[in-house]
Amino acid sequence: MLDLLFACRNLTRHRVRSAISLTAIAFGVVALLLSGGFIEWIFFAMRRDTIHSLLGHIQIVRTGFFAAGAADPFAFLLPETAEVLSAVQSASSVRMITPRLSFSGILSRGESTVSFLGQGVDPEKEKEVSRFVTISQGDALSSSDPKGVILGEGLAESLGAKIGDRIVLLVNTPSGGVNAVEGHVRGLFYTLSKTFNDSALRLPIATARELLRVSGAHTWVVLLDDTDKTTATLNLLRRRFPPSTAKIEFVPWYDLADFYNKTVTLYSRQMHVVKFIIAMIVVLSISNTMMMSVLERTGEVGTLMALGFKSKKILALFVAEGFMLGLGGGLAGVVLGTALAWIISAIGIPMPPAPGMTHGFTGEILVTPGLALVAFSIAAGTSTLASLYPAWRASRLNIVDALRHNR
Amino acid sequence: MWKLAFRNIFRHQARTALTLAAISFGVIALILAGGFVQDIYIQLREAVIHSQFGHLQVYRAGFGTFGRRSPYQYMISNPERTVAELRQLEHVVDIMPRVNFSALLSNGRSSLPVIGEGIDPEKEVKLSSYMRIKSGRQISGADAFGILLGEGVANALKVSPGDQVTLLLNTPEGALNTLDLEVLGVFQTFAKDYDDRAVRVSLSAARQLLATKAVHKLVIALTDSNLTEKVAARVRQTLPPREFELKTWYELADFYQKAVDLYQRYFAVLRLIILGMVLLSVANSVNMTIYERTGEFGTLMALGNRRGDVATLIVVEMLMLGLIGSAVGVVLGVALATAVSSVGIPMPPVPNTNTGYTALIRVVPAEVERAFLVGLFATLAASLLPAFKASRRPVVEALRHN
Numbered sequence: 001m002l003d004l005l006f007a008c009r010n011l012t013r014h015r016v017r018s019a020i021s022l023t024a025i026a027f028g029v030v031a032l033l034l035s036g037g038f039i040e041w042i043f044f045a046m047r048r049d050t051i052h053s054l055l056g057h058i059q060i061v062r063t064g065f066f067a068a069g070a071a072d073p074f075a076f077l078l079p080e081t082a083e084v085l086s087a088v089q090s091a092s093s094v095r096m097i098t099p100r101l102s103f104s105g106i107l108s109r110g111e112s113t114v115s116f117l118g119q120g121v122d123p124e125k126e127k128e129v130s131r132f133v134t135i136s137q138g139d140a141l142s143s144s145d146p147k148g149v150i151l152g153e154g155l156a157e158s159l160g161a162k163i164g165d166r167i168v169l170l171v172n173t174p175s176g177g178v179n180a181v182e183g184h185v186r187g188l189f190y191t192l193s194k195t196f197n198d199s200a201l202r203l204p205i206a207t208a209r210e211l212l213r214v215s216g217a218h219t220w221v222v223l224l225d226d227t228d229k230t231t232a233t234l235n236l237l238r239r240r241f242p243p244s245t246a247k248i249e250f251v252p253w254y255d256l257a258d259f260y261n262k263t264v265t266l267y268s269r270q271m272h273v274v275k276f277i278i279a280m281i282v283v284l285s286i287s288n289t290m291m292m293s294v295l296e297r298t299g300e301v302g303t304l305m306a307l308g309f310k311s312k313k314i315l316a317l318f319v320a321e322g323f324m325l326g327l328g329g330g331l332a333g334v335v336l337g338t339a340l341a342w343i344i345s346a347i348g349i350p351m352p353p354a355p356g357m358t359h360g361f362t363g364e365i366l367v368t369p370g371l372a373l374v375a376f377s378i379a380a381g382t383s384t385l386a387s388l389y390p391a392w393r394a395s396r397l398n399i400v401d402a403l404r405h406n407r
Numbered sequence: 408m409w410k411l412a413f414r415n416i417f418r419h420q421a422r423t424a425l426t427l428a429a430i431s432f433g434v435i436a437l438i439l440a441g442g443f444v445q446d447i448y449i450q451l452r453e454a455v456i457h458s459q460f461g462h463l464q465v466y467r468a469g470f471g472t473f474g475r476r477s478p479y480q481y482m483i484s485n486p487e488r489t490v491a492e493l494r495q496l497e498h499v500v501d502i503m504p505r506v507n508f509s510a511l512l513s514n515g516r517s518s519l520p521v522i523g524e525g526i527d528p529e530k531e532v533k534l535s536s537y538m539r540i541k542s543g544r545q546i547s548g549a550d551a552f553g554i555l556l557g558e559g560v561a562n563a564l565k566v567s568p569g570d571q572v573t574l575l576l577n578t579p580e581g582a583l584n585t586l587d588l589e590v591l592g593v594f595q596t597f598a599k600d601y602d603d604r605a606v607r608v609s610l611s612a613a614r615q616l617l618a619t620k621a622v623h624k625l626v627i628a629l630t631d632s633n634l635t636e637k638v639a640a641r642v643r644q645t646l647p648p649r650e651f652e653l654k655t656w657y658e659l660a661d662f663y664q665k666a667v668d669l670y671q672r673y674f675a676v677l678r679l680i681i682l683g684m685v686l687l688s689v690a691n692s693v694n695m696t697i698y699e700r701t702g703e704f705g706t707l708m709a710l711g712n713r714r715g716d717v718a719t720l721i722v723v724e725m726l727m728l729g730l731i732g733s734a735v736g737v738v739l740g741v742a743l744a745t746a747v748s749s750v751g752i753p754m755p756p757v758p759n760t761n762t763g764y765t766a767l768i769r770v771v772p773a774e775v776e777r778a779f780l781v782g783l784f785a786t787l788a789a790s791l792l793p794a795f796k797a798s799r800r801p802v803v804e805a806l807r808h809n
Contacts, residue, residue: 020694024687031680071565072516104520106511112476113577115509115520160476172518194661195600199520258599262758269755274677277436281684284432285691288425292695295421351672355665356600356759 007320010293017289022329024285025379028278029333030340032375033367035274037341038349039267041366046192046260047227053132053191055253056221057230058237060084060097063249065218066256073103074174077216084241084248088222091236093229098125099217101208105171107201109161116155117199118169120208120217129223133202134359138163138187146207148186153358154198156188163187169203173213181211193259194358230254259356275374279382282326286383290322290390301394302402311395318394322387323380330379334372341365408716412723422692427732429688430782433681434736435743437778440681442744442768443752444674448667449769451597452632455660457537458596461503461626462635463642464659465489468652470623478507479579482621483651489625492645498630498638503530504622506613510576512556512606514564521560523574523606525613525622534628543568543592551611553591558761559603561593568592574608578618586616597760598662632656662759682785689789693725697797704797705805714798721794722787729786733779741775744768 011018051057061069062076069076078099089097101120106113121130123141141150149169151161161167163185170180183203190197209215224233230252237250254261294301301314349363416423456462466474470481483489483504490502506525511518528546546555554572556564566572570590578584588608595602614620629638635655642653657663697704704717751765 016694016698017691020687020691024684024691027683027687031683035676035680068565070517070519070563071514074517104511104518106520111581113509115511117520158475172513195603199604259758262756262760265755266757270673273440274680277677277680277684280432280436281688284425284429284684284688288422288429288688288691288695291421291425292692292699296699352668353665354669355662357665 003316003320004324006317007324010317010321011324014293017292018325021285021289021325022332025282025326025329025383026333026336028281029330029375029379030337032275032278032378033334033337033371034341034344034365036271036371036375037337037365037367038363039271040368040371041345041364042267043260043264044366045361045364046263047257049132049192050257050260051227051253053130054193054196055256056098056129057224057227057253058222058234059251059253059256060088060220060222060237060248061218061251063243063247065249066251069218073218074212074214076218077214078218078220078248080216084246085220087240088220088237091233093224093226093233094222095225096125096128096223098122098129098221098223099205100219100221101205101212101214101217102219103171103208103212105169107155107159107167107169109159109165109167112159114155114158115199116169116201118171118208119200119202120205121202123204126202129221133189133191135187135189138185140187141202141204142186143204143206145186146204147181147183149183149201149203150187150189151185152197152200153188153190154194155201156185158198161185169211171211175213179211179213181207183207190358192357194356197358275378279378282329282379282382283386286322286325286386287390289325290318290387291393293321294318294390294394297394298397298402299405301397302399302405305397305399306403315391315395318391319384319387322391323384325387326380326383329383330376333379334376337375338367338372341367408720408723412720412727415720416724416727419696422696423728426689426692426728427735429692430685430729430732430786431736431739433685433688433785434733434778434782435740436681437678437781438737438740438770438775439744439747439768440674440677441774441778442770443766444670445769445771445774446767447670450764450766451663451666452656454537454597455663456632456656458535459598459601460656460659461534462629462632462656463627463639464654464656465493465625465627465642465646466623466652466654468648468650471652471654474623478623479617479619482619482623483625484621486622486625489646489651493625493627493642496638496641496645498634500628500630501530501533503527503534503626503628504610505624505626506610506617506619506621507623508576508613508617510574510616512560512564513573513575514566514570515573517564518575519560519563520604521606522604523576523608523613525608525610525616527610531607534626537596539595541593541595543590546591546607546609548609550591551609552586552588553609554588554612555592555594555607556590557602557605558593558595559599560606561590563603566590574606574616576616578616580618584616584618586612588612595761597757597762597764599759599761602761666757678781682781685782685785686789689725689728689786690793693721693790693793697721697793701797701800701805702808704800705802705808708802709806718794718798721797722790725786725790725794726783729783732786733782736782737775737779740778741770744770 065076103118107116123143165185168180168182173179234250234252243249345364351361351363353360467481467483474481486504493502508523510523512521529548532545546553568590574586639655748767754764754766756763
């Protein structure tokens with residue numbers, strides 16, 4: 001304890017030098033917090049958008065649907081009502097459960113024809129589940145307008161379709177026949193996935209069932225009140241409805257969000273590079289400062305040794321100084337970085353559309369406690385490490401030679 | 408002055424070494440990070456060109472604007488003549504006609520919307536070096552009724568090489584046409600969204616399906632991607648603009664554009680961080696040096712040296728340090744980049760792609776030059792204020808430090 005107090009006093013003896021080192025450390029911590037916080041925010045926003053536009057938190061499907069469903073969609077239909085449905089609805093963390101029916105077909109408007117991937121959804125419930133399916137023109141689906149269809153922006157563009165246009169949907173039915181329905185474009189939407197915007201349309205599930213001549217749904221999308229409860233709820237549901245008896249499976253969003261998972265892997269790796277660079281800043285700046293300090297205070301070290309200080313004690317003293325510098329710089333950096341993150345988030349960072357997206361977005365910076373802790377530990381840890389060598393040099397000084405420096 | 412400065416920086420070797428380390432580290436970090444990003448650009452570029460787009464694409468005028476809506480009204484009706492004309496140009500390796508169509512692909516139980524391309528098998532195999540055949544085999548000139556499926560298409564329909572599939576589409580006349588084809592192989596490119604929707608058939612099969620002799624585009628392959636601009640200008644001169652329009656690969660590759668955009672920003676931030684780091688470390692050691700040598704500067708001034716001389720001395724010393732540090736950084740950085748490149752960095756799959764890749768670090772002269780200048784100017788900038796302050800000290804007070 002005395003060591004630390006002593007170290008603090010020594011540091012205040014040479015204010016300019018300490019200030020510069022502190023600035024370097026704090027700069028590193030701020031850089032880490034801001035760049036890391038930006039990436040944390042991207043993860044957060046991407047997770048939120050993916051869940052609230054495409055996936056929901058948990059999807060309930062017939063066993064094997066994701067492996068083989070696209071090849072034989074009508075073999076994997078869920079019934080319209082089931083015991084599972086009401087049981088899931090009444091689970092404590094579940095906010096909502098909504099059915100979706102997926103199919104593909106050909107869409108035509110006048111002379112032009114394109115193929116599409118369709119989703120029949122419950123218009124009212126989907127408003128809440130799909131908060132991040134942004135309606136850019138026209139209106140969202142409504143059950144009072146059963147023939148109103150919303151198109152992805154890219155799909156509408158390749159068809160040349162505008163709000164109010166008549167369109168015809170042509171699909172294969174389970175019996176092998178062909179069925180068609182005439183509808184109109186009620187709105188255009190976009191999500192964070194360009195692929196989805198380019199090929200998808202949504203319409204009320206009642207109309208979709210009529211068109212395909214089926215009942216039921218392919219997926220029940222479960223929305224929870226908190227994303228962090230996904231795994232707990234998933235385990236609960238899986239225990240209650242074992243796949244062997246219920247013939248259904250529960251799939252969490254993170255098993256389906258391929259794009260999200262790959263983004264997290266890639267960006268996390270890039271963050272390691274930034275962390276390494278920042279650790280190097282701290283090491284270089286601290287070893288520089290400590291080296292100067294040792295050289296300058298050779299006489300002082302000699303005096304201390306002559307007074308009976310063991311070389312271990314000298315070592316501890318200098319390491320304590322490095323540690324205190326790291327602690328102070330780290331703290332200052334965390335405070336400053338958090339404040340800056342807060343200000344920048346309030347203004348927003350205009351970002352161009354990322355690969356695979358169609359619309360730009362406004363970035364923010366999310367400093368999580370974990371990130372702050374990592375940044376702080378890097379500062380304190382590396383500065384202690386960097387002070388080891390100068391401290392060792394100081395502790396190895398020859399008393400007589402060192403004393404001679406006092407003139 | 409230069410000689411004195413040179414001697415001064417070797418007076419205190421430990422300190423000089425530390426300052427040099429800081430500068431060199433910054434320069435090395437810049438070269439490595441810059442080379443890594445450059446490599447991403449290059450690999451992505453080659454992947455885009457050699458799996459989907461080729462270097463240049465020629466269409467009938469108006470295809471870019473209206474082609475998506477009415478694709479059959481904007482076709483090149485007499486491709487042979489244009490091909491012969493373009494073949495005269497320098498750096499052109501090959502010219503490949505392609506027909507595009509969107510259709511439903513059916514395995515008998517269900518169907519999937521796909522985007523199809525009718526290609527000249529012999530020529531396209533040479534261009535598509537970044538298209539990996541995962542199972543089955545490549546399409547060849549003899550396969551009039553064969554089809555290649557993207558990995559995602561094959562998975563969705565649960566078909567594998569040898570199976571029969573049916574293509575259903577609207578002909579230019581508005582009628583529905585179907586064609587039974589045999590799956591020859593399954594391909595994988597870097598772009599997952601392409602593999603999820605794309606199929607390839609031979610040009611003759613596509614022409615039969617659409618009942619037409621015309622093609623949508625002529626894809627031009629070049630000897631070197633860097634020549635794209637030059638040849639594009641030449642092609643524009645050759646072809647009458649009222650009849651044809653031209654797009655380069657980078658105008659077509661939306662994913663590439665956005666990735667480059669994103670990485671440029673990312674790299675700008677990284678460069679700023681490294682710049683800040685070099686500035687701070689150098690400022691740190693310059694300050695130390697000058698504080699310690701206060702007495703010496705006092706002596707210099709007492710001997711009649713002007714304040715300007717002292718300031719210049721300090722700046723010249725730092726300039727030398729910056730030069731040496733940056734030069735060492737460039738040498739080490741290039742060496743490291745070469746060493747790392749010979750091993751390769753295994754990378755996880757980028758979002759929207761299926762397979763990981765091996766990253767290299769490219770040594771690009773422009774990036775190296777910029778890294779050198781950043782190192783030099785950061786050092787110089789960091790020395791200005793301390794040099795000014797040291798030279799303003801009253802002589803008597805400075806002398807007392809001795």
